[in-house]
Amino acid sequence: MTTSTEPMSAARLLSGLVGALASGQIRVIDLTQTLTPGFPQIALPPEMGQCWPFRIEEVSRYDERGPGWYWNNFSCGEHTGTHFDAPIHWISGRDLPNNSVDTIAVQHFIAPACVIDCSAEVQRDDDYLLSVADIERYEAAHGRIPKGAWVLMRSDWSKRRDPQAYQNFDQTGQHTPGPGTEAVRFLVEQRDVLGFGSEAIGTDAGQGQHLRPPYPCHYYMHGAGRYGLQCLSNLDLLPPAGGVLICPPLKIEKGSGSPLRVLALVGASA
Amino acid sequence: MTTSTEPMSAARLLSGLVGALASGQIRVIDLTQTLTPGFPQIALPPEMGQCWPFRIEEVSRYDERGPGWYWNNFSCGEHTGTHFDAPIHWISGRDLPNNSVDTIAVQHFIAPACVIDCSAEVQRDDDYLLSVADIERYEAAHGRIPKGAWVLMRSDWSKRRDPQAYQNFDQTGQHTPGPGTEAVRFLVEQRDVLGFGSEAIGTDAGQGQHLRPPYPCHYYMHGAGRYGLQCLSNLDLLPPAGGVLICPPLKIEKGSGSPLRVLALVGASA
Ligand SMILES: [Mn+2]
Ligand SMILES: [Mn+2]
Numbered sequence: 189m190t191t192s193t194e195p196m197s198a199a200r201l202l203s204g205l206v207g208a209l210a211s212g213q214i215r216v217i218d219l220t221q222t223l224t225p226g227f228p229q230i231a232l233p234p235e236m237g238q239c240w241p242f243r244i245e246e247v248s249r250y251d252e253r254g255p256g257w258y259w260n261n262f263s264c265g266e267h268t269g270t271h272f273d274a275p276i277h278w279i280s281g282r283d284l285p286n287n288s289v290d291t292i293a294v295q296h297f298i299a300p301a302c303v304i305d306c307s308a309e310v311q312r313d314d315d316y317l318l319s320v321a322d323i324e325r326y327e328a329a330h331g332r333i334p335k336g337a338w339v340l341m342r343s344d345w346s347k348r349r350d351p352q353a354y355q356n357f358d359q360t361g362q363h364t365p366g367p368g369t370e371a372v373r374f375l376v377e378q379r380d381v382l383g384f385g386s387e388a389i390g391t392d393a394g395q396g397q398h399l400r401p402p403y404p405c406h407y408y409m410h411g412a413g414r415y416g417l418q419c420l421s422n423l424d425l426l427p428p429a430g431g432v433l434i435c436p437p438l439k440i441e442k443g444s445g446s447p448l449r450v451l452a453l454v455g456a457s458a
Numbered sequence: 459m460t461t462s463t464e465p466m467s468a469a470r471l472l473s474g475l476v477g478a479l480a481s482g483q484i485r486v487i488d489l490t491q492t493l494t495p496g497f498p499q500i501a502l503p504p505e506m507g508q509c510w511p512f513r514i515e516e517v518s519r520y521d522e523r524g525p526g527w528y529w530n531n532f533s534c535g536e537h538t539g540t541h542f543d544a545p546i547h548w549i550s551g552r553d554l555p556n557n558s559v560d561t562i563a564v565q566h567f568i569a570p571a572c573v574i575d576c577s578a579e580v581q582r583d584d585d586y587l588l589s590v591a592d593i594e595r596y597e598a599a600h601g602r603i604p605k606g607a608w609v610l611m612r613s614d615w616s617k618r619r620d621p622q623a624y625q626n627f628d629q630t631g632q633h634t635p636g637p638g639t640e641a642v643r644f645l646v647e648q649r650d651v652l653g654f655g656s657e658a659i660g661t662d663a664g665q666g667q668h669l670r671p672p673y674p675c676h677y678y679m680h681g682a683g684r685y686g687l688q689c690l691s692n693l694d695l696l697p698p699a700g701g702v703l704i705c706p707p708l709k710i711e712k713g714s715g716s717p718l719r720v721l722a723l724v725g726a727s728a
Contacts, residue, residue: 248507265530
């Protein structure tokens with residue numbers, strides 16, 4: 189007999205997980221955008237180095253190039269599509285230990301997820317910045333953000349299926365939501381989060397270069413050895429708390445990030 | 459109060475998982491080879507379409523191409539490095555529903571792992587074929603392979619760090635271990651496995667084209683909607699049973715497979 193507050197054995201947890209996945213008691217939610225040549229990639233000023241879009245080339249399709257098999261080659265950037273940002277991506281994280289996707293401690297790729305719903309605010313303001321007040325409101329309703337958790341900003345931005353609307357450039361630059369400087373500092377310094385995730389094309393807002401410091405989410409998160417996730421989707425299917433994120437990037441040698449499949453485990457009733 | 463045989467709630471399982479990862483009671487093992495330009499890719503006869511090796515190109519490194527950031531672009535094949543095979547990869551799986559990496563049910567990316575140790579046999583014979591007798595010996599020692607599990611063939615082949623020794627070509631072709639035809643049929647038909655994983659460069663043996671049917675693991679697994687994993691490493695760190703594999707491929711539109719990060723959850727004492 190065990191009481192419900194006693195720790196469970198690892199074996200019982202793992203077999204319980206497998207059973208709950210099979211029975212549907214735990215569901216797996218796909219938070220990933222499909223990698224297609226049409227998905228927009230981050231665009232920098234033309235004098236800067238650019239991230240490749242996703243390109244795919246058929247190798248064979250049950251034909252003379254390979255009678256029994258179908259497969260493709262592809263090219264992209266480490267920051268194309270739904271992707272992971274490692275600390276080495278930013279100059280503030282350049283000298284940290286284990287700062288690239290091949291050296292990050294692998295247990296960090298499975299962690300709790302807190303989802304802060306800013307969809308109503310973003311609906312009114314494309315440039316919306318998540319604030320400390322938003323975080324405090326979230327915590328009042330759903331409990332304190334645990335140490336080592338992902339904080340995901342739900343904006344419903346992933347529902348913009350038109351690449352132009354997703355990028356949302358005008359003559360003043362890109363207009364997409366992200367976290368404000370003080371919110372980022374609060375999450376890193378007061379809540380010791382593992383990372384920050386967004387449905388938009390970057391973890392920082394489209395106008396983030398005008399904040400101080402520029403791109404505060406990149407600057408503070410990566411400077412503290414934390415991670416980023418971008419181009420997430422389906423955040424509206426997650427509970428505010430209690431979900432577990434699975435986000436293992438490709439093991440690219442010295443990689444600054446990588447496209448990846450992001451999954452979440454949630455209770456069936458969530 | 460709950461007894462140790464009662465099902466746990468999803469919430470308790472997920473919080474238990476997070477706690478056990480934080481405490482080290484559950485460990486995460488990385489089963490992935492590092493993606494580098496030096497890692498060998500599968501090589502077909504020259505008249506066939508070829509899988510690209512991994513190539514990487516620096517976009518900026520805190521320099522005039524991007525003063526605050528470092529990142530790379532890359533190219534490879536869907537079957538480069540440690541990678542996942544989807545049913546659509548093989549002609550036998552071409553018309554199955556949900557047969558590409560973007561449409562496979564995502565709960566299949568988390569499943570139990572059974573590890574059959576053939577390292578001693580492979581030490582003596584590079585062309586070793588896993589047999590039904592090997593599977594029966596495994597089950598006698600470690601219990602029946604559960605429905606929906608991965609079967610991983612431990613060969614210690616991943617310890618071959620020299621690309622030539624890893625590929626192991628001679629004038630008669632490639633010599634790497636894999637499963638025999640009857641073993642594959644037994645796993646699919648009698649054990650209803652989710653897929654088959656190998657440390658070698660393919661799920662089939664290097665001499666698999668001489669078996670009947672040619673490449674039986676590809677033919678039967680993918681024809682039955684099952685999956686493959688190749689270029690796995692660290693299988694010697696897994697318990698024979700009780701581990702849980704996490705292997706979410708990239709969400710490539712109509713993808714036949716993809717490089718991916720493969721992780722395993724194991725009890726700390728395993
Ligand atoms: Mn990025
Ligand atoms: Mn393959």
